[in-house]
Amino acid sequence: MGIMRGFFIYLSRRRDLEGLFMKFGPTRNLAMRFVAGEKLEDAIRVVAELNKKKIFGTLDHLGENVNSEEEATRAADEYLRILDEIEKNKIKSHASLKLTQMGLDIDSDFCLDNVRRVVERAARYNNFVRIDMEDSSYTDRTLEIFFKLHEEFGNHVGIVIQAYLYRSEDDIKELIKVGANVRLCKGAYKEPPEVAFPKKKDVDANYIKLMKMLLDAHEKGVHTAIATHDENIINFALNYVKSNSIPEGKYEFQMLYGIRRDLQFKLADKGYTMRVYIPYGTEWYPYFMRRLAERPANVFFVVKNLFKG
Numbered sequence: 001m002g003i004m005r006g007f008f009i010y011l012s013r014r015r016d017l018e019g020l021f022m023k024f025g026p027t028r029n030l031a032m033r034f035v036a037g038e039k040l041e042d043a044i045r046v047v048a049e050l051n052k053k054k055i056f057g058t059l060d061h062l063g064e065n066v067n068s069e070e071e072a073t074r075a076a077d078e079y080l081r082i083l084d085e086i087e088k089n090k091i092k093s094h095a096s097l098k099l100t101q102m103g104l105d106i107d108s109d110f111c112l113d114n115v116r117r118v119v120e121r122a123a124r125y126n127n128f129v130r131i132d133m134e135d136s137s138y139t140d141r142t143l144e145i146f147f148k149l150h151e152e153f154g155n156h157v158g159i160v161i162q163a164y165l166y167r168s169e170d171d172i173k174e175l176i177k178v179g180a181n182v183r184l185c186k187g188a189y190k191e192p193p194e195v196a197f198p199k200k201k202d203v204d205a206n207y208i209k210l211m212k213m214l215l216d217a218h219e220k221g222v223h224t225a226i227a228t229h230d231e232n233i234i235n236f237a238l239n240y241v242k243s244n245s246i247p248e249g250k251y252e253f254q255m256l257y258g259i260r261r262d263l264q265f266k267l268a269d270k271g272y273t274m275r276v277y278i279p280y281g282t283e284w285y286p287y288f289m290r291r292l293a294e295r296p297a298n299v300f301f302v303v304k305n306l307f308k309g
């Protein structure tokens with residue numbers, strides 16, 4: 001892992017520094033490139049604009065690692081509001097949530113009940129909730145909760161697999177058995193070499209391998225969300241779906257709000273399903289620090305603006 005990447009991931013976990021960064025103008029301005037705004041209404045507006053360009057959304061209310069039941073219950077309530085507003089505004093969007101925001105650090109069963117309320121609402125609207133994947137200390141519990149909810153609600157709930165983890169190939173085999181809807185990403189957390197490939201080229205190679213496994217399982221009901229901004233992987237995927245006649249409804253591309261908009265529009269224009277992950281809310285600090293970790297060039301943008309005064 002590069003020094004810069006390690007440094008920003010370290011900062012993302014230093015929640016005591018959060019206040020300092022959040023008040024600091026240039027950091028805040030840069031963060032707003034990756035966040036739709038502080039309120040749900042801001043995010044709804046962004047989705048409506050993207051929908052006009054044939055791009056779908058998945059809304060994320062920022063927040064993670066909550067440690068009180070009240071906070072976790074409020075977070076789930078906010079997701080009910082997200083699903084209600086999507087329905088009311090007739091916009092095309094799913095929702096994405098993190099289990100540590102729903103109380104996973106407090107108690108697994110409490111968390112499951114909380115998320116169940118959200119997935120139940122999504123199912124009622126014939127919509128969909130994706131459970132994001134956090135660091136590897138949560139992988140087992142996250143998959144366990146996913147499988148339980150999948151048994152109850154089928155493909156109204158989906159999961160994320162990170163290509164940097166060694167275990168992911170085995171996890172994907174289990175997910176294929178139930179015909180799951182899987183978002184494949186590279187992985188955004190700091191992981192030790194005992195659990196994750198330390199080298200980018202190995203992560204990229206594993207991404208391709210896992211992506212092929214998922215796409216090949218389309219006849220078993222598997223839906224693959226190819227979540228990356230990596231053009232080499234995207235080009236590989238485009239060739240693969242074509243030469244293997246993978247039906248259109250069985251896969252989609254996903255990118256993060258504010259990153260590679262050019263590519264988002266290009267893929268949507270060509271008729272591919274393109275979905276953008278749209279975070280909103282006031283708790284943007286750890287999300288933003290992970291985005292800096294992925295691309296230290298973003299930091300120079302902050303520094304440049306510092307000198308502009």
Ligand SMILES: Cc1cc2nc3c(=O)[nH]c(=O)nc-3n(C[C@H](O)[C@H](O)[C@H](O)COP(=O)(O)OP(=O)(O)OC[C@H]3O[C@@H](n4cnc5c(N)ncnc54)[C@H](O)[C@@H]3O)c2cc1C
Nearest residue numbers: 132133185186187188227228229254255256277291294295
């Ligand atoms: C829709 C979506 C959902 C995700 N959900 C999860 C999740 O649940 N759990 C999880 O661990 N991770 C998640 N991630 C993050 C993911 O794991 C990676 O950290 C992130 O996508 C960067 O990797 P990359 O695949 O784009 O490839 P990289 O090789 O890192 O980047 C490829 C190119 O993309 C561009 N790029 C990438 N990141 C940035 C950035 N921050 N700023 C500007 N340009 C950038 C650059 O041009 C770069 O050269 C998600 C990503 C996406 C797109």
